[in-house]
Amino acid sequence: MADGIQNKARGVVTIAGLLVLGLVLVMVAGMSQAAAASSKVICTVETDRAVLPAGESQDGVLKVTLDAPPVPAGTRRPGVNLALVLDQSGSMNGTKMEQAKAAAVEALNRLGRQDVFSVVVYDTNVHTIVPAQSAGYVDRIIRTIENIQAGGNTALFGGVSQGAAEIRKHLENDFIHRIVLLSDGLANVGPRMPEDLGRLGAALFKENIAVTTVGVGTDYNEDLMARLAQNSDGNTYFVESGVDLPRICAAELGDVLNVVATQVNVTITLPDDVTPVKVIGREGRIMGQRIELFMNQLYGGQEKYALVEVALPAAREGDQLKIAQAEVHYQDPFNNQPEVSRGTSHVSFSHDPVQVKQSANRDVVREYQLNLKALAQEKAIELSDEGRQPEAVMTLKESADKLKQVGRLYEDSKLIKEAEAVADQADQIEEKGMSKKSRKILRTQSYQQKNQQVSQ
Amino acid sequence: MAAGMTQKRSIFLFWVLILVPALFMSGAAYRLLSHEQDRISRSAREALMERAAAISETIHMTVDTVKHNLIQSLMAIDPGMLNPTLLDWEKTNPLVRNVFIFEPKEALLYPEKGMAATPEQQQFIARFDALFSGRMTFDHLERDGGREPPRGMAAGRTAANVRQRDARRQLVTLSRADRSPAARIGAPAQMETLESATSPEQGVTSGWLPWFSENRLHVLVWVQSQATSQVYGLEVELVTLLSRLVVDFPAMEDAGSAIVLTDGSGSVIHQSGQLKISPEIRPLSQVAVSRLLPHWHMAIYMDEDRPGGARGFFYLSLILVGIFMAAILSGGILLTRMTLANMKDARQKTSFVSSVSHELKTPLTSIRMSAELLLSGRVSDEKKKDRYLSVIVSESERLTRLINNVLDFGKLEQGRKQYRLAPVVVDRFLTELIEAHRVRITALGLKILTRIEPGDFRIRTDRDALEQVALNLVDNVLKYAGTGDFIKFVLKRQDRAVLLTICDDGPGIPKALQEKVFDKFFRVDSSLTATQPGSGLGLSISRRILRDLGGDLYLETGKETGCCFTARIIDHDTDNDSGGGR
Incomplete structure (x- = not known):
């Protein structure tokens, strides 16, 4: 009996021991998995509401979020291949030129020996003053930069083309490729339509070259600069005076030096009864039940997302639906291996309005509204360009009202704040008309929102 | 008086001797310089034209290679893999703007009408509607010279050489108005040139189709398999092509000239050279870049009148001749002035000597007369004696002053007066x-x-x-x-x-x-x-x-x-x- 008990007890201990061992093993495995996962881009798919009203067909918003991990500590960051394309036309003379030079030096100082740096300047003609070379030759490069003189026209297309040519010298190597274009004027030599430069951006995107555009002053063409950045998936900045240039350059380099994924290709697959309506903010390709989106680079610790409007079929109470599956293919720049990350999203249906309301995903709602605001800002620019200023103001005001309404509904202070900012913009335009500056602010903000640009 | 006349005559002669050869020389120099300048301008212009022609040639060769490669690649696509391959190109190849698959009897298979995925594709369909709606066939506007078989490298090189000669011949001075882009604005979608080729052994027709829409050039590269009659191909991304082409333009630091690539509407695509171009300035000459890119021209501009420009030599030489002439003339003027001054000096000295002699003579005469009277002893009156003596004293004082003046004058002139x-x-x-x-x-x-x-x-x-x-x-x-x-x-x-x-x-x-x-x-x-x-x-x-x-x-x-x-x-x-x- 006692033996039996003892045996039993021993058995329990053994079982407990095994259990503990098992737990430890699972935990270790889990931790290692977590460690592995933390260095990968996390792809999540969310809907604006997890529970949808049953019995009716409706629209929903999908948010595919790519959460880039921070740059892993202790790893060698991938080399950066940076081409700085500087406008040296006559209008840059003075402070702007001095600050642009300071910005160039700032950029150079942040790069290391393993990076490649080149400087192209353009006026009527294009000159490569620093051909692509290791960023380690600091003194020599700085001397050359200091000698830049302003004067002449603005051959922006040629400048970017030459910058791209410098980048291409190291295109085969494993670099993060980036052109930083700085201009304060209208392109007046060569192709100058925003569409043309947009197409150049798209072509460069295919070569994994991103173009970041920095507009200085109020005389540059913000459409062109935003389009070029958008189509190549770079950042865009508006700097009213030259004084901010070094700071912007530092922020930009902060992004570039933190790239954790390149050649990002997002594929969203929808089930047969869910129809894609449109992609909000980004340019995506809808092909039947598949939606494709491309991004050039993801920056460590930053989040980028895509918003898709979909049409959902009517469903019965209690139904579960796998609404979307997303797949992210990208290149890991640290080991140059292709990586895949997946995410799925499910929704359920209910007749209970409270349950539906409570299931709202505030984050998705907020970003959706902010992107709608970005589109409204673009619409306002378009209307104002056509001379329909009252309508432009109306569009902005409607957008502000909508933001405020949604913000109140979900008690989202960020939305309410944003609503006030947009209302201010609308008032200002109503009062003083669409100034060059407000047009630039609208264009730049709109793009920065659509692109989830963090550095501003 | 006669001496004055002689002097004037000699000065006149002197000037004639200086002026006539100087004028003759400067006239001759001017003529010579104009000739030389014309020659230099001509050769500068020719050199610039050669350069423009060479760039055009390079562009043509590049575009031709692109065309050749694209067609070869299109032909090499495995028919079973057509759709994914083309889609992949569209996504990853910077030279590809759009791809399409077209069934002549039926419809556009990709991108589908009404189902176009992006605004770009919708525009693409609209742009080439005449083709895809069957109103035009891909090869119906064939030109006589357009037909050429796909060629190997050797053939290509020969053709290039022939073209190079053609380009030289085409290098004629044209005014911009001659090209009348307005005609094309009136008819936005009109086929301008068509190049197509048939490769009989493969049973495949292919072509490079420049296409004007909204007065802008677009290029379609297509391949038609005769077995299936399906046409597929791509729209070339001209911006990429251009972006690659402009990088190879030579850098020109010359401020007085420019080589400019212009498109059909005459707007500048790229410029090499610092000269400011405005639509009012006519190019010196222009050459068509390539028949693959119709209406694109390479124009050369030269400002011959700007300093440091082509006429710089002329102006510089003219200035030198001018300085030379000025030196001769001022030398003449200086000589004349010196001669005149010398003459005046001589006159003054003569009059000085005569007046000083006169001055010296008058008191001397008084002194001598008084002294002689006193010496003769005939003057007995003491008063008279005193007067004669005072005359002698005052006149000799006067003499002393005069001599002092003359002496002082000498010292002052030489700066030796203490x-x-x-x-x-x-x-x-x-x-x-x-x-x-x-x-x-x-x-x-x-x-x-x-x-x-x-x-x-x-x-x-x-x-x-x-x-x-x-x-x-x-x-x-x-x-x-x-x-x-x-x-x-x-x-x-x-x-x-x-x-x-x-x-x-x-x-x-x-x-x-x-x-x-x-x-x-x-x-x-x-x-x-x-x-x-x-x-x-x-x-x-x-x-x-x-x-x-x-x-x-x-x-x-x-x-x-x-x-x-x-x-x-x-x-x-x-x-x-x-x-x-x-």
């Missing part, structure tokens, strides 16, 4: 001077007026020099204003200087000559001066002496009759001595 500064009480000096010459003055019936203003007249200067100046002035009055009523001496103190003014109410000096009287050897030419002996040195020497001592001598102007000379005598007693007199 001044001995010593304290002088000017008012006492003046009183003594007046007393010494009272007899001479009163003898002419002149009243002596003296006004000495209150002040300190003890100064430091050279007494002898001062006496010479005052004597010259008094002598002048006696010589030329003896007909007047008075001679007036005014003395006053002004800061560091003492002003001694000696006035008369004689006939005065004509206004035009008032400054000339201070020139050496100058004498006012009038009946009055003719009767009086004089060297024309007195005033000149006096002014020179006073200026050497830091002061000045001037004539008070604005008087109708009479004249007043004021001597400004500087006191050298102060420490801040201006150092005038050494």
